[in-house]
Amino acid sequence: QLVAYEVKRMKAEEGNKQKILRHIKELAEKLYKNENPYPAVTMHKVQKPTEGCHLRLHQRPFPRLDEGTVQWIIDQATAKLQTAPPAVKAEKKCMVPSGPPIAAILERNGNALANSARRLEVVRNCISYVFENKMLEAKKLFPAVLRAMKGRAARQCLTQELHLHVQQNRAVLDHQQFDFVIRMMNCCLQDCTAMDEHGIAAALLPLVTAFCRKLSPGITQFAYSCVQEHV
Numbered sequence: 001q002l003v004a005y006e007v008k009r010m011k012a013e014e015g016n017k018q019k020i021l022r023h024i025k026e027l028a029e030k031l032y033k034n035e036n037p038y039p040a041v042t043m044h045k046v047q048k049p050t051e052g053c054h055l056r057l058h059q060r061p062f063p064r065l066d067e068g069t070v071q072w073i074i075d076q077a078t079a080k081l082q083t084a085p086p087a088v089k090a091e092k093k094c095m096v097p098s099g100p101p102i103a104a105i106l107e108r109n110g111n112a113l114a115n116s117a118r119r120l121e122v123v124r125n126c127i128s129y130v131f132e133n134k135m136l137e138a139k140k141l142f143p144a145v146l147r148a149m150k151g152r153a154a155r156q157c158l159t160q161e162l163h164l165h166v167q168q169n170r171a172v173l174d175h176q177q178f179d180f181v182i183r184m185m186n187c188c189l190q191d192c193t194a195m196d197e198h199g200i201a202a203a204l205l206p207l208v209t210a211f212c213r214k215l216s217p218g219i220t221q222f223a224y225s226c227v228q229e230h231v
Contacts, residue, residue, distance in 0.1 A: 002027075004099030119148040120157045127161045130180045131170055138180060149187045152200070158188050159203040162211070171210045178213040182226045189230040201230075 006023075013019040126145045129138035148154035162181070165171070173181060185204060192201055208224040215221050 001096050004097045007099065116151065116153055119144075119151060119154050123148055123154050123157045124161055127158070127165070127184075130177050131165055133174075133177070135176055135180075142180070142183075145184065146187050149184070149191050155188045155191065155200045156203075158184060159200055159207065162207050163203070166207060166210045171212060173211060173213050175213060178211070178221075178223075181211055182223060185223065185227050186230075189227060192230075 009023070013023060122141055122144045126138050126141040129135070129141065145154075149158070185208065189201060189204065204227075208227055209222060211223040212220045
């Protein structure tokens with residue numbers, strides 16, 4: 001429905017924060033009502049006795065309950081429940097027109113796509129700097145790379161770039177390179193969701209058994225020893 005009816009309205013609202021917020025609020029209310037169609041049932045609160053009431057001298061005895069009246073109230077409630085309409089609302093089906101062509105929406109997302117391409121470029125550049133031992137340049141880009149790891153495309157890009165370096169027999173790293181690669185892998189795995197388990201996490205598996213550093217003659221540390229705590 002948004003795609004069909006609201007594109008013109010969205011274009012008209014661009015640049016006006018108040019209108020955009022009002023629109024979002026309306027949407028939020030619709031979504032909330034859709035998820036919670038029935039108002040919350042009010043619970044009858046039974047008042048607790050006040051502190052020290054048991055010390056009072058004149059205590060009124062609890063009245064005797066009339067069995068017939070209690071039964072009558074129960075029967076009334078049961079009869080009401082039997083005649084009540086079913087709790088589930090019947091779904092109303094409606095046809096929604098296709099709306100404007102997708103191109104009109106993609107124009108608006110042009111900036112987002114450009115941003116995404118820039119992020120991937122930053123990830124590629126940083127990895128190149130690490131493997132070329134240009135550590136100062138890598139350090140400058142590193143915070144941006146860690147931020148980019150929030151996006152799935154950047155996580156995928158990281159695995160692809162590291163895979164290329166393994167193929168070029170550049171898996172044995174010095175200490176600084178090893179540290180950079182491990183931090184990127186950890187950040188990538190930290191932001192992985194269950195959806196990434198058989199994609200990005202699986203793609204990292206052969207990489208963490210390939211990248212390593214020499215700690216001393218005859219002793220090699222592999223990357224998996226530093227990232228194996230992730231679920």
